[in-house]
Amino acid sequence: MPDINISGAIRLPKAVAKPKPASSPCAACTIRxxxxCSALEGTELDRLNAIRMPAQMTGGGTLFDEGATADYVYNLTVGTMKLYRLLPDGRRQITGFVYPGDFLGLANNGERAYTAEALSDISLCKFKRGQLENLFNEFPKLKDRLLGISRDELVAAQAQMLLLGRKTARERIASFIIATIERAELMGLPTNPIEVPMSRNDIGDYLGLTTETVSRTLTRLKQTKMISLPANKQIGIIDRDGLTKIAEGF
Amino acid sequence: MPDINISGAIRLPKAVAKPKPASSPCAACTIRxxxxCSALEGTELDRLNAIRMPAQMTGGGTLFDEGATADYVYNLTVGTMKLYRLLPDGRRQITGFVYPGDFLGLANNGERAYTAEALSDISLCKFKRGQLENLFNEFPKLKDRLLGISRDELVAAQAQMLLLGRKTARERIASFIIATIERAELMGLPTNPIEVPMSRNDIGDYLGLTTETVSRTLTRLKQTKMISLPANKQIGIIDRDGLTKIAEGF
DNA sequence: CGGGGTGTTGAACATATTCAACAACTGTGG
DNA sequence: CCACAGTTGTTGAATATGTTCAACACCCCG
Structure with a gap:
């Protein structure tokens, strides 16, 4: 899977996060x-900062619910989130995870299409929808960015459809591991072992599997010496090329 | 599923197709x-027409392949297409169908993310990518449209992920039938029986099922008096509300 | 140290798949 | 216009992959 997030959360092209000298809150932002925000600089950034509201939430908290009115949009700065849709009997499909730097909440018709929940403690920049839209109109390059990103997201969504519709459990798990490695590379985080902040249950709901199948499949990948499971929420990568082959369906 | 197409093909909001008095090719276009193009009028439309190249293809033909360079974008005017991705061993996931009025081919990185194939004989308006992009820059309202549409598509893609990841065969087929009814309504086509131009195999590859399961499931829906199968490529709707309930997971 | 949640493992089961045969339909040529 | 061939669709039986139900282990975290 490419280095983009699917469905709702919007990520900008590759750029390694590096600390900024503090002068305004935005200029100091580590994930800028x-x-x-990377599309903006100098006084433009001040304009953004002027309409920015900082927000926090503890792990497990719900930022917004499916069906709610979409008055705000957010930019995640710290932590991880999950986005999901539910069926009436509780079956759940996680449509994407949100990482620092991702933008979320841009609903089209004013109604949220998914629930957004914090996996860990999170910090966000919160914007009133209309105010940010005004800024978008003022700085068209922001709009171009969003358009390009949306197309990337569509491509990622297609990859996920292929995964959900046609891949085996083994292939889904391998795809997930490879995608997580690629995201870690993108964000400049450790790539071996990789950090996997979500539960087995969440992984299952993302890959269209049950917790048990996720667990069993990981165990089998460990037995066949493709990965190790050194600690909770960590996966050690032993045979990345092998995992890639599996993920791609070979 | 909402009245939008997923993944790659871009549809504009509801508007019933009606014939236009002929004056320029675009003005006369039945699916305008x-x-x-609906975002444009008068002389703007002439500008579009100036860079427009008519194209045709017979059913079964491939408009472009996954991985090819994306030099052109297209607007389908007549016929139906399917978009799909393949795994090395031939497993296929159809990520969307394309209907008259849909836009397709806008690749981000210049490489096609899917194969586009004609289901029936088709006609298209073909544009050189760069030329159309210039026009987009000249008429920003086109860009706004595309941005909104892309978000709609993302929502549709999420719905499809929920379907592929969590719905039963019965629920998938019901969802597909309901979506097809809604599309027919949108396009002002007969809604009972509905026209289903794609094969059982294509339906299966779209819903993450096999041909046999599609066939069996349709038969069972017929036996339970929810649909009828009056002719090839047609589905009669007997209990739409019941189908909707099934589709939504009740 | 103890308890609740998370993760793992096992066995029985179910849904959809696979393999196979046949039926129906389409389109083509006699 | 009918016959035939190839394709598409349907149905059946056996099978497999992943699920469900259940028990247990692990491990943070109090």
Whole structure:
């Protein structure tokens, strides 16, 4: 899977996060290079900062629910989130995870299409929808960015459809591991072992599998010496090329 | 599923197609109200027409292949297409169908993310990518449209992920039938029986099922008096509300 | 140290797949 | 216009992959 997030969360092209000398809150932001904000500089950034509201939430909290009115949009700065849709009997499909730098909440018709929940404690920049839209109109390059990103997201969504519709459990797990490695590379985080902040249950709901199948499949990948499971929420990569082959369906 | 197409093909908001008095090829176009072109009028339309190249293809033909360079974008005017991705061993996931008025081919990185194949004989308006992009820059309202549409597509893609990841065969087929009814309504086509131009195999590859399962499931829906199968490529709707309930997971 | 949640493992089961045969339909040529 | 061939669709039986139900282990975290 490419280095983009699917469905709702918007990520900007590759740029390694690096600390900024503090002068305004935005200029000091550690994930500025990853976020929408990277399209702006200098006084433009001040304009963004003027309409920015900082927000926090503890792990497990719900930022917004499917069906709610979409009055705000957000930019995640710290932590991880999950986006999901539910069926009436509780079956759940996680449509994407949100990482620092990702933008979320841009609903089209004013209604949220998914629930957004914090996996860990999170910090966000919060914007009133209309105010940010005004800024978008003022700085068209922001709009171009979003358009390009949306197309990338569509491509990622297609990859996920291929995964959900046609890949085996083994292939899905391998795809997930490879995608997680690629995201870690993109964000400049450790790539071996990789950090996997979500539960087995969440992984299952993302890959269209049950917790048990996720667990079993990981165990089998460990037995066949493709990965190791050194600690909770960590996966050690032993045979990346092998995993890639599996992920691609060979 | 909402009245939008997923993944790659771009549809504009609801508008019933109606014939236009002929004056320029675009002004006479029967699907103009459905297409991107609806954002333009008068002389703007002439500009579009100036860079437009008519194209045809017979059913079964491949418009472009996954991985090819994306030099052109297209607007389908007549016929139906399917978009798909393949795994090395031939497993296929159809990520969307393309109907008259849909826009397709806008690749981000210049490489096609999917194969586009004609289901029936088709006609298209073909544009050189760069030329159309210039026009987009000249008429920003086109860009706004595309941005909104892309978000709609993302929502549709999420719905499809929920379907592929969590719905039963019965629920998938019901969802597909309901979506097809809604599309027929949108396009002002007969809604009972509905026209289903794709094969069982294509339906299966779209819903993450096999041909046999599609066939069996349709038969069972017929036996339970929810649909009828009056002729090849047609489905009669007997209990739409029941189908909707099934599709939504009740 | 103890308890609740998370993760793992096992066995029985179910849904959809695979393999196979046949039926129906389409389109083509006699 | 009918016959035939190839394709598409349907149905059946056996099978497999992943699920469900259940028990247990692990491990943070109090």
């Amino acid at each position: 290079d990853l976020a929408v | 109200d459905l297409a991107v």
